Amino acid sequence: xxxxxxxxxxxxxxxxxxxxxxxxxxxxxxxxxxxxxxxxxxxxxxxxxxxxxxxxxxxxxxxxxxxxxxxxxxxxxxxxxxxxxxxxxxxxxxxxxxxxxxxxxxxxxxxxxxxxxxxxxxxxxxxxxxxxxxxxxxxxxxxxxxxxxxxxxxxxxxxxxxxxxxxxxxxxxxxxxxxxxxxxxxxxxxxxxxxxxxxxxxxxxxxxxxxxxxxxxxxxxxxxxxxxxxxxxxxxxxxxxxxxxxxxxxxxxxxxxxxxxxxxxxxxxxxxxxxxxxxxxxxxxxxxxxxxxxxxxxxxxxxxxxxxxxxxxxxxxxxxxxxxxxxxxxxxxxxxxxxxxxxxxxxxxxxxxxxxxxxxxxxxxxxxxxxxxxxxxxxxxxx
Ligand SMILES: Cc1cc2nc3c(=O)[nH]c(=O)nc-3n(C[C@H](O)[C@H](O)[C@H](O)COP(=O)(O)OP(=O)(O)OC[C@H]3O[C@@H](n4cnc5c(N)ncnc54)[C@H](O)[C@@H]3O)c2cc1C
Numbered sequence: 044x045x046x047x048x049x050x051x052x053x054x055x056x057x058x059x060x061x062x063x064x065x066x067x068x069x070x071x072x073x074x075x076x077x078x079x080x081x082x083x084x085x086x087x088x089x090x091x092x093x094x095x096x097x098x099x100x101x102x103x104x105x106x107x108x109x110x111x112x113x114x115x116x117x118x119x120x121x122x123x124x125x126x127x128x129x130x131x132x133x134x135x136x137x138x139x140x141x142x143x144x145x146x147x148x149x150x151x152x153x154x155x156x157x158x159x160x161x162x163x164x165x166x167x168x169x170x171x172x173x174x175x176x177x178x179x180x181x182x183x184x185x186x187x188x189x190x191x192x193x194x195x196x197x198x199x200x201x202x203x204x205x206x207x208x209x210x211x212x213x214x215x216x217x218x219x220x221x222x223x224x225x226x227x228x229x230x231x232x233x234x235x236x237x238x239x240x241x242x243x244x245x246x247x248x249x250x251x252x253x254x255x256x257x258x259x260x261x262x263x264x265x266x267x268x269x270x271x272x273x274x275x276x277x278x279x280x281x282x283x284x285x286x287x288x289x290x291x292x293x294x295x296x297x298x299x300x301x302x303x304x305x306x307x308x309x310x311x312x313x314x315x316x317x318x319x320x321x322x323x324x325x326x327x328x329x330x331x332x333x334x335x336x337x338x339x340x341x342x343x344x345x346x347x348x349x350x351x352x353x354x355x356x357x358x359x360x361x362x363x364x365x366x367x368x369x370x371x372x373x374x375x376x377x378x379x380x381x382x383x384x385x386x387x388x389x390x391x392x393x394x395x396x397x398x399x400x401x402x403x404x405x406x407x408x409x410x411x412x413x414x415x416x417x418x419x420x421x422x423x424x425x426x
Contacts, residue, residue, distance in 0.1 A: 047073045047208075049238040049400050050227050052215050052250065056087040056191065056386050057378045058242035060393025061400075063118075065240075066205035068397060073236070074207060075229060077214035080199055081192040081368040084318075085244045086355045087190060089265050090300040092386035093283045094394040095132040095186035096155055099145025100384060101363065103411050107391050110407070113391035122197040125190075129299060131282035133187020135165065138179045142287045144170045158182045169282065171275035171341055178288070186283055188296055191386055198393065206402075215250070220372045231283075238400040247353040247379040253370060257417055258380040260312040261356040262327050266333040267303025269346035276304045276344055286340070293336050303345065303349035304341065306333050309383055310356070311419040318355055325351035328329055348358035357384040364388075366395055366412040368403060376400050377414075 051062045054076035062074040062367045078084050080358070092110070098104040115127045150157040166172050174180075199209055210231075218239055219229045225239040243250045245260040270276045281297035281304075296305040311332065316322075328350055338345040338415035359365060359380035369375035377400040378392055385392070397404035 044228070044232050044235050044390070046066045047071050047234060048238040050075065050225070050234060050243060051240045052218070052227070052244040053246070054084070054195070054199060054209060054211070055085050055242065056195060056389040057244070057381070057392050057396070058240070059195045059202070060389045061378065061396035062207050062209065063198040063202040063205075064393040064397035065400065066202040066207040068401065070397075070401070072196050072202070073198070073208040073234060074202070075211070075213050075227070076211045076217055078212065080209065080211040081195045082351070085358065086381070087195060087386060089352050089354055090190065091188040091191065091296050092191045093132070093188050093303065093385035094185070094194050095134070095147040095183060095283065095285070095286070096125065097132065097134055097157060097181055097183040097186070098149045099134055099142050099285070101411060102149045105149055105155070105406060105407065107388060110394070111388050111391040112185070112410060113356055114394065115194075118194070118197055118201065118390060121201050124193065124197060126188050126194050126197060127187060128184065128278055128299070129187035129347070130278050131182055131184045133165070133169070133180045133182055133282050133284040133286070135174065135178050135180035135284065136287035137177055141289050142285055142292070143179050143181060144184070150181065150183065152340065156184060169280065171233045171281050171343055173342055174340055176316045182282065185426050188283055188299070189243060189386060194389060218250070220374065223374055225268070225374060236422055237374065240378070240396050242376060242378045242402050244405040245357045247357060251369065251377060251379070254365070254379055256412075258357050258365065260316055260318050260357055261310065261381070262316045262321055263307065263354045264329040264333065265305060265307045265352045265354060266330060267305050267349040268300045268334065268337055268344055268421055269302060270298065270304050270344045271346045273298065274342040288336075288340065290336055295341070301350050304337065305343035306337055308332055308336065314357070321355075323353045325353055358382045364412045365414060366392065366399070366409050367414045368399060370414055372402060377412060
């Protein structure tokens, strides 16, 4: 049985970054991925993911975001490829809504440059928008998007360059603690390691049963519509957005990679699913939800459909991440439950997971992400 210092289970967004940061520290590491590298079965495909510094979900994310931006830029230099494109970001909602107030609070607490635009100013400044009176937007100039599949490839290639071993199309069937270490069995081999880093995305609770009520997979759908006036939806003229309106909370991107304006709705049709047995086809009713929103708020973007893709969120009860040691086995660390907003953090989560595997704690403040917070709600009893 081959022995490693560390095994990373799952080479998607988070796992590829963990692999890289472990390899960078001279750790002998193996990454195991059940599908292709990269693939379209998990949570990280669809070409682009929003990154934004004004963080309405909680101001505690902002220091992690600053480090994430720094690490993404370092990775671009390492692989000599552009991975992060700045467009600015818009967070819009009614003035007392969570998106606007949360975003503004993050900016004030962390002294982030920003501008507040009422609906009239927003429609005038970015003419792709046609939002009604009553919606208020925060513009933050550092927002943009990451090229998600390219980020995974970049982390994997940079890790391989440093000696990491990576096995695609090899499925982990189970893992067991053995003394202070672990053994991992796959559909091809058996391995042992001192540490195991579990980054299984939507499969997290199949790999760690303690996560079953804490990391719940949910079906999502993305749409790309051909703009009627493409000039209004380029990376130079259209910032990425998050927008809470009466129909729900939506996000969107300028055209990039696919000839269309990209749009999605958080918790699309609220369908919790088994990732091994979900409907991966996008249907007319999926498209309609996204088209109706686009036609109302971005009418110049609502041309013919270019592409539709399904994808998976993995939600925690409070929609904050899980970044912690396993409650029973400290040689195992967990990155789970990214609740539809994790990708932008992959670079810094890689660093955190390397810290947890090597030292059992991290230089970053992980208070918001501890399993302990669910002790009462989910009957979880961390030791
Ligand atoms: C439609 C959509 C839009 C999103 N938009 C944004 C956005 O704009 N900005 C943002 O920051 N975030 C966004 N997110 C969230 C973000 O993409 C996810 O949080 C992130 O991709 C999660 O990464 P992950 O590594 O946990 O999952 P994945 O990248 O799916 O990786 C998990 C990996 O584990 C592997 N695996 C599982 N089980 C096994 C096994 N038994 N053996 C071997 N390998 C295994 C899987 O195959 C997979 O490759 C979005 C998500 C979706 C679905």
